[in-house]
Amino acid sequence: MHSKTYERLCQHAQETALLSATQSLLFWDERTMLPSAGAEYRAKQTAHLAGLIHNRQTAPEVGQWLAELIDSPLAADRHSDQGATIRQLKRLYDKQTRLPQTLVEQLAAMEVTGQRAWAEARRNNDFAAFATHLERIVDLSRQKANAYGCDECCYDALLDDYEPGATTAQVAEVLDGLRAELVPLVAEIAASGRKPNTSILRRHFPMETQEAFCREAAAAIGFDFAAGRLDVTDHPFCCDITPGDCRITTRYDEEFFPGAFFGVLHEAGHGMYEQGLREEFFGLPPGQSVSLGIHESQSRMWENLVARSQAFWRWLFPSARNAFPAALGNVASDEFYFAINDVEPSLIRVEADEATYNLHIIIRFELEQSLLEGDLSVADLPAAWNDKYEQYLGVRPETDADGVLQDIHWSAGLIGYFPTYTLGNLYAAQLFEKADSDIGPLAEHFSRGEFAGLLKWLRQHIHRRGMCCAPAELAEQVTGQTLSHQPLMRYLRTKLGPLYQLV
């Protein structure tokens, strides 16, 4: 009798997932193909579909099925496919039904008005015009956290949406450790007097050649183009639709090589995670990615630990030189390798290198906690932002457009999201270290253009596990270590030490 209920629950969830897949396809279309005159009806279409999905997810019968199953023998083994399905669907159901309908509607409306106000404020470099919206966003986020239930810390409740089971205290401890070692490393690099010639990356790289080159590299590392696509957009993303249909996007700049290339390998890393999920669990937790942090660990690993390594370019640089003879004909492989690993404190997060990037995230993580807990007022935010940039990165924004107004996240109500970017870098380094000791030296694989070993390892240890454990638990099971800043710092020091001749 439990198994009948379980079947009904799964069928209901998988049918809902078909609707969600339709929503994903509409999102992809909106960002790549949609003519501007279609935007108004597309907004109506997606809002209606979102309502249908929400109603199905919060339907009372789902609550009844889950109540029956949660203490049944089917849920007894929490790491089994059945146990994880019941537990995760219950978690989602409880979260969604805890939010009052009025708050859901206020949050949805605020997302639209917030983003519009932010875009205009950024264009005019006018933080004051955005401040009242941000106050409202912080207030609604606090209400959301309270509705979810926050025992000690409101930020915990928001973080849990993106990184299930992570707590603010744990994340803060790891990020504090990272900051304490990263700030001096970045200062040491700045003081080294060494500087790569990055102008070689700003020569002319024809768009069609870039596209073909990116496509070949993505296929070489293991992105399956029979089950995916690569298209052009303004703000690149990876969109999983159904098994067999995962779409990545990029944008090309003919005068700057790294943008599209590393962007494509990043999105391909996300895509390969989706392509490695178990198809038979489509729409169910064992067939879904476990968290944003682990998702980002996959993209960062392929983008940085693989594609920014010396071994990778030992393999690919001769092809790059053939593809772009005018730009790279007189460039040496090591000169190119140094240039793509330039570390330079800057104001803009999305343009940051792999070392300083984490300091941009730590700043946002610290500030959004203070806002939420009421220790910092919105009015004081720009000054607090600029002070932290000066303190951690040694640079100070001259305008709010280059400072506190640069990211879309807060305007879209995404508070608690930023730390997942750095969690991704931390998990990437930790998983890579373990993979290297299990099946490496991986550098030897990469210098021969072989990536199947690493992908197979990730499939087995991460992709095929779906949501069968919490993300931190999964990483600990795989590596035998709890989350720490040390693998990432070891990786950065090993790589950057020789480039910058650090002692």
Ligand code: ZN
């Ligand atoms: Zn990403």
